[in-house]
Amino acid sequence: MALNKKQSFGKKEQDLAECSKALAHPARIAILKVLAQHNECICGEIVDVLPLAQSTVSQHLKELKNAGLIIGTIDGPRSCYCINWKAFEKFNREFSFLFNHLKTEQACC
Amino acid sequence: MALNKKQSFGKKEQDLAECSKALAHPARIAILKVLAQHNECICGEIVDVLPLAQSTVSQHLKELKNAGLIIGTIDGPRSCYCINWKAFEKFNREFSFLFNHLKTEQACC
DNA sequence: ATCTTATATCGCAAATATACGATTAATATT
DNA sequence: AATATTAATCGTATATTTGCGATATAAGAT
Numbered sequence: 001m002a003l004n005k006k007q008s009f010g011k012k013e014q015d016l017a018e019c020s021k022a023l024a025h026p027a028r029i030a031i032l033k034v035l036a037q038h039n040e041c042i043c044g045e046i047v048d049v050l051p052l053a054q055s056t057v058s059q060h061l062k063e064l065k066n067a068g069l070i071i072g073t074i075d076g077p078r079s080c081y082c083i084n085w086k087a088f089e090k091f092n093r094e095f096s097f098l099f100n101h102l103k104t105e106q107a108c109c
Numbered sequence: 110m111a112l113n114k115k116q117s118f119g120k121k122e123q124d125l126a127e128c129s130k131a132l133a134h135p136a137r138i139a140i141l142k143v144l145a146q147h148n149e150c151i152c153g154e155i156v157d158v159l160p161l162a163q164s165t166v167s168q169h170l171k172e173l174k175n176a177g178l179i180i181g182t183i184d185g186p187r188s189c190y191c192i193n194w195k196a197f198e199k200f201n202r203e204f205s206f207l208f209n210h211l212k213t214e215q216a217c218c
Numbered sequence: 219a220t221c222t223t224a225t226a227t228c229g230c231a232a233a234t235a236t237a238c239g240a241t242t243a244a245t246a247t248t
Numbered sequence: 249a250a251t252a253t254t255a256a257t258c259g260t261a262t263a264t265t266t267g268c269g270a271t272a273t274a275a276g277a278t
Contacts, residue, residue, distance in 0.1 A: 003236090003237075003238095003262085003263090004236090004263080005136070005160060005161060005236080005237070006134070006135050006136075006236095008160040009135035009136065009138075009139055009160075010135075010139075012138075013135035013138040013139050013142070014135045016132065016135075016138050017132065017133055017134050017135040017137070017138050020129045020130070020132035020133040020138075021129075021130075021133035021134075023125065023126065023129035023133075024126055024129040024130035024132075024133045025115070025126050025130075025265090025266085026115050026118035026119075026122040026123045026125075026126040027114070027115075027118065027266095028126070029118075029122040029125050029126050029129075029207070030118055030119075030122050032207070032208065033122070033207055036207065036208050043224075043225080044223095044224060044225075047224095047225095051114060051117040051118075052114060052266095052267075052268090053267070053268055053269080054224085054225075054226095054268095055225090055226080055227080055228095055267080055268060055269075055270090056266075056267050056268065057225095058225060058226055058227080059226090059227090059265095059266080059267080060266095061225095061226095062226080062227095063265095074225095074274090074275095076224090076274090076275060076276070077222095077223060077224050077225075077274065077275040077276060078223085078224050078225070078275090079224080079225060079226085083208070088208060092201075092204070092205070095201070096201070098138070098141070098142055098145065099141065099142075099145050099192070099197060112232080112233085112266090112267075113233080113266090114266080114267075115266095134235090134236085136236095152254080152255075153253095153254060153255070156255090161236095161237075161238090162237070162238050162239080163238095163254085163255070163256095164237080164238060164239075164240090164255090164256080164257080164258095165236075165237050165238065166255095167255060167256055167257080168235095168236080168237080168256090168257090169236095170255095170256095171256080171257095172235095183244090183255090185244090185245060185246075185254090186244060186245040186246065186253060186254045186255075187245090187253085187254055187255070188254080188255060188256085
């Protein structure tokens with residue numbers, strides 16, 4: 001039975017995996033790309049650009065928000081999203097930290 | 110129906126997502142950590158360290174291998190894995206490239 | 219007050235991922 | 249040749265993700 005074994009791992013491993021999971025879909029990468037390219041926040045424009053239904057895009061946005069990778073603010077009847085650069089830098093740092101141990105002295109393979 | 114819409118996105122988005130997906134489980138992060146810490150390749154030692162069955166670990170290793178993040182060579186009756194640093198560097202480069210556009214001039218949120 | 223617009227949420231179906239025990243394959247050891 | 253060891257694969261159950269239409273919510277326009 002696929003019981004949840006994820007909790008058996010350390011917090012750092014879980015956090016990194018969680019963050020990676022948020023990036024694990026081309027639609028969410030595409031959303032981030034759009035947000036990065038526009039200096040100002042966007043909302044339903046993302047729906048126009050992506051080949052997905054509005055409800056699906058909304059769900060992807062929610063996942064990115066939950067992972068802390070984007071920030072969403074309500075602006076009248078519309079929502080405004082933008083990238084949380086601090087979270088990205090943290091991700092990058094954690095990522096590098098974990099694998100910067102023996103990069104130089106690789107003995108095999 | 111959850112038809113595969115992933116193919117509707119660009120190759121770069123798909124590749125990045127694919128790579129991220131490989132990192133999207135704490136077990137696989139843990140495996141990579143073990144491989145990074147040991148200068149030499151490992152195999153069933155990973156099974157001893159992780160709280161998972163042998164078959165499950167084997168499956169995770171396969172996914173990491175398919176994503177190109179690790180390299181596996183057969184050494185007699187045992188298998189020997191190690192990190193593919195080049196793939197990691199490529200991932201890091203792609204990742205940074207995608208989000209290094211407007212990091213500095215953030216106007217909102 | 220009603221209508222429009224923008225977005226989130228719900229409910230569902232299909233697809234994928236996770237996990238394990240059992241089995242298989244391949245090599246060493248006896 | 250028979251046995252033990254190591255790891256991959258198969259079959260299966262369960263859990264999670266993906267995707268959409270329909271509906272709800274919330275604010276602005278008429």
